[in-house]
Every structure is written in C-alpha cells, then in structure tokens.
Amino acid sequence: MDAAPPPLDAAPPRDAAPPPPVDAEVPDAAPIAIPVCAPCETDRDCSDPARCQALLDGSRCLQPCAGAGPCDPGFSCLGDRCVPAGARCDSCALVGCPADQRCNAFSGACEPKAGRCGACQADEECQPGLACVPHGFGRACLAPCPDGACPGDFMCQAGACVPASGTCDVCGGCGGATPVCDFFSGQCVACGPATPCAAGLICSPMGACVPPGPGIECNGHVDCQEPARPLCQGNTCVACLDDAGCPAATTCVDGACAAAEACAGVTCLGEAACIEGVCRGADGDPACADDADCGDEHRCNPATGQCYRADQRCDDGGACAPGGECRPDPFNPMATVCTCLRTNPADFAEPNDLHRIPCQPGGVCLQLGPEPGACVPAP
Secondary structure, X not given: OOOOOOOOOOOOOOOOOOOOXXXXXXXXXOOOOOOOOOEOOOHHHOOOOOEEEEEOOEEEEEXXXXXXXXXXXXXXXXXXEEEEHHHOOOOHHHHOOOOXXXXXXXXXXXXXXXXXXXXXXXXXXXXXXXXXXXXXXXEEEEOEXXXXXXXXXXXXXXXXXXXXXXXXXXXXXXXXXXXXXXXXXXXXXXXXXXXXXXXXXXXXXXXXXXXXXOOOOOOOXXXXXXXXXXXXXOOEXXXXXXXXXXXXXEEEEOOEEEEOOOOOOOOOOOOOEEEOOEEEOOOXXXXXXXXXXXXXXXXXXXXXXXXXXXXXXXXXXXXXXXXXXXXXXXXXXXXXXXXXXOOOOOOOOOOHHHOOEOOOOOEEEEOOOOOOEEEEEOO
C-alpha cells in the first residue's frame, strides 16, 4: 500500500536545505568572456582587462601588457597592449600559413618559402631539402652535405653547401634580357622589385614584361614609377597602403594621405598626452626637455616631448618619431622596430630630417623599395 502523503503543515526533514528568503538576491550569471581579437567599437565591448584597439584589420579586443610583456605567442607588447604580428588579427602568426608558405612576422602575411640562399630564421621557412644555417651576417637556406659533396660553385662547410665565392647567388648570374634573379624559383627573369619594365608594360607575377589588361595599372610596386603614387594596391597605383605610409597629422584614406588632427601618428608614453602634436605633461610643458628626463638607456626628443631608445627600437618604453609605427622586427620576433619612410626611396643618403616619416634623432631609415623601412642607429 502506498504511504500517505505528509500533512500540509508537517515540518521539513532535518537535512533539508532551508528555502531562500523571498527577497534574496539571485547571483548574476557569469560574464561572457570576449575572446582576444574579437571585433569591438568601444572598451565596453571587451572583457576586462582587455581594451578596444584600432588595428589594420579593424578595431579588436586586446589584452594589456607592461614593458616587454608577457604576451601570447604571435603577439608583442607595443605601448601597453599585446598587439598581433603585422598589427592585424588575421596575421599569419596567429592563423598560420599553407604548408608550402612561411609567415612574415613583420607584415603578418604568408609568402613563399625561401629557396637556396634565401634569408630565414628556421628550417621550416626553407623549401624542401634545404636547412636554415648561419651564413654571412645572418642565416640562409642551404642544402646539407653529409657526404661532403656539393654542386657547382658550392663547397661543404660545417655540414652545409655554401657558395665558394662567399656570396649567395641562387640563379648563378643573370643579365641581358633577363637581368633579374627570382630567388624563389632560382630562374633569371625580365623584371622584378628593383627592375621595372619599359613604359607601357607591367611586370607579371612570373617576371615577364606584358601589356596591362583593361583597368589594370600595376601588378606590383615596381610598376608604379610616379613618385606621388609609388605603391600598388588592387592593380592601382596609390600613395599609401596604411597609416604607416603617411606622415604625422595625416591618415591613409583610399590610398591617399589625407589631413588629420595634429596628434594623429604621435605616440606618447606614461602620463604624457599629445597636445597639438607634442607630448606634454600635466603642467603643459613637453614631457621631456633633455636626456636626464628619460632615464639611463633613453634619449629625449625635445621637439616632440618623446623619450626614445638610443638603439631606435620601440619596445621597453621607447616611442617612435611622429608618423612612425611600432611593429615586430622581421628578424627578431621578440623585438620591435619603428617604421620610417624616405621622401626619395632611391636616395640612401637622404638626411633623417628630410624623410617623409623620420626616425628619432641619431637614427637612419633602412628602407628598400617604396614601402616603409625600419629605423636603426646611425653608423
């Protein structure tokens, strides 16, 4: 027989939990964690302590950092934020590259793996059959020589086939109608990054000079010979690709440098704030007046009120000159460099004060081609 139900006024069992008071507060649900690199419009769109930061591929939620980090792999501490390589969240340092390509940590873009004599940092950046070994002032992709035998003008040294001349030439010498060496294919071609085609022709991806198709002005930067529009974007010659190609107080809009407010492109550190293009303290004076205001390893740019590193790098509390951007060093993913831009990319002796985007005092712009270069200490 089934047991009779307890009377309505029966006391609850001794081990039963007491019911909550009628007016008790129900705890809030756990906050939703917003992943790093999620799109955002304001800091409120990000999970604390992440903040909304403008990058090349839009505004994203980024974690804070101090000094050199720490930051997750693929990110570097720039200013006070963990910024992805190439200043974009679709960077190859985060999403990877196809098996036959490698990641350029400076631009954040995938590129073909290096062939024989190509610059590298690790074996996986080289084409199959090659290893990344010390050579010259850096590292290069070279073939191993376990049996001591090497082809042609190469000799076996420290287990790798290195050029006997001391100079790596992947093509073995080019000239005449095909003066350019394609370092990825190892073939001599008609045109390349520093060798444009004759007027009326553009350089094809295979290095041949061909007539442009309808609506096509360029295939690469080499086809853009007009100084005011030296870069190729979407088969059109433009003045800039992003803000790193524009001086301070300007911004890149539809491939052209347009006027912006005076503090655009000016980085101030610590408690300093940019006022009319100069980093100033709470008293309104420039944030630094001389080197003594910046510490032992830093220098002062009194014209901009910025403290900068004597070695021209921008990690560990150093600011880039106005217009320059702090980006990962392509040769050292753990360090950063300031971008710069010469007015005439072909003039390697152009004084720093005549650059479109200068380095801090004591620096020179190491630039090859029309894209922004990197600041290094003057020799």
